[in-house]
Amino acid sequence: MIRVENAAFRFREDWVFRGVNFTLERGQTAAILGPNGRGKTTLLKSIVGLLKLAEGRVETHGRIGYVAQKNDMSFSYRVLDIVVMGRAAHVGMFRTPGIEDYQIARLTLDRLGIGGFADRIYTQLSGGERQLVMIARALASECEILILDEPTSALDFSNQALILGILGRIVSEDGLTVLMTTHVPQHAQHLADTVLLMHGPERQDWGLAHEMLTEARLEALYGVPVKALEVENHGRTETALVPLFS
Numbered sequence: 001m002i003r004v005e006n007a008a009f010r011f012r013e014d015w016v017f018r019g020v021n022f023t024l025e026r027g028q029t030a031a032i033l034g035p036n037g038r039g040k041t042t043l044l045k046s047i048v049g050l051l052k053l054a055e056g057r058v059e060t061h062g063r064i065g066y067v068a069q070k071n072d073m074s075f076s077y078r079v080l081d082i083v084v085m086g087r088a089a090h091v092g093m094f095r096t097p098g099i100e101d102y103q104i105a106r107l108t109l110d111r112l113g114i115g116g117f118a119d120r121i122y123t124q125l126s127g128g129e130r131q132l133v134m135i136a137r138a139l140a141s142e143c144e145i146l147i148l149d150e151p152t153s154a155l156d157f158s159n160q161a162l163i164l165g166i167l168g169r170i171v172s173e174d175g176l177t178v179l180m181t182t183h184v185p186q187h188a189q190h191l192a193d194t195v196l197l198m199h200g201p202e203r204q205d206w207g208l209a210h211e212m213l214t215e216a217r218l219e220a221l222y223g224v225p226v227k228a229l230e231v232e233n234h235g236r237t238e239t240a241l242v243p244l245f246s
């Protein structure tokens with residue numbers, strides 16, 4: 001569970017956001033959308049405790065796994081060792097990871113379909129491959145809350161589908177609570193129960209995904225026309241949200 005009450009943050013005198021309120025229940029998924037620079041990353045960092053709110057409070061129940069937007073690790077670690085780092089909370093101080101930690105790390109890589117990366121050097125992977133490894137590291141921590149900052153931004157269509165599928169599965173199978181940012185309304189529509197639209201420092205709209213992800217609300221958010229098109233997907237009728245560029 002994540003509860004955010006009256007949260008506000010500022011860099012020097014500039015408010016990034018004020019009066020953010022929402023409660024994300026255990027086992028639910030929420031997506032945060034908004035134009036660049038509206039404070040999505042800052043809000044996530046405030047929730048995981050990397051930044052301190054100027055006002056308000058955050059309450060979380062359960063271990064948090066956090067996947068940051070940028071993961072420019074410069075050390076030439078093996079992928080398996082990076083994923084094992086996700087086990088830190090289970091390993092304890094002044095101890096080294098054991099066989100079970102390595103087994104869990106390997107199983108997590110397999111679950112993401114990247115078991116073959118285990119012995120590769122992280123810095124030699126592509127941006128999308130690194131993103132998958134960072135998600136594996138967070139999942140290996142056996143977290144109860146997974147917080148992801150644009151988890152699909154560097155991924156091709158096939159890996160977007162893979163990650164959306166995995167996130168959907170871990171919510172239904174493991175009961176994880178997931179909070180993610182995205183610039184793709186379609187991804188929010190696919191995964192999220194609830195959505196936070198960050199318009200600007202004083203305006204954030206929180207509500208059920210189908211109430212937030214509408215043509216009118218997305219047009220107001222991004223300032224470009226958005227069309228909701230009905231499409232067939234595996235026998236189901238879905239709405240595809242498409243921005244129109246002039």
Ligand SMILES: Nc1ncnc2c1ncn2[C@@H]1O[C@H](COP(=O)(O)OP(=O)(O)OP(=O)(O)O)[C@@H](O)[C@H]1O
Binds near residue numbers: 035
């Ligand atoms: N360390 C910092 N010092 C001062 N201002 C900052 C700092 N980090 C971020 N900001 C500013 O805070 C605002 C919010 O940034 P943030 O990265 O949270 O936005 P975002 O919505 O995640 O953007 P994007 O979609 O581009 O990732 C921006 O105006 C940014 O310039």
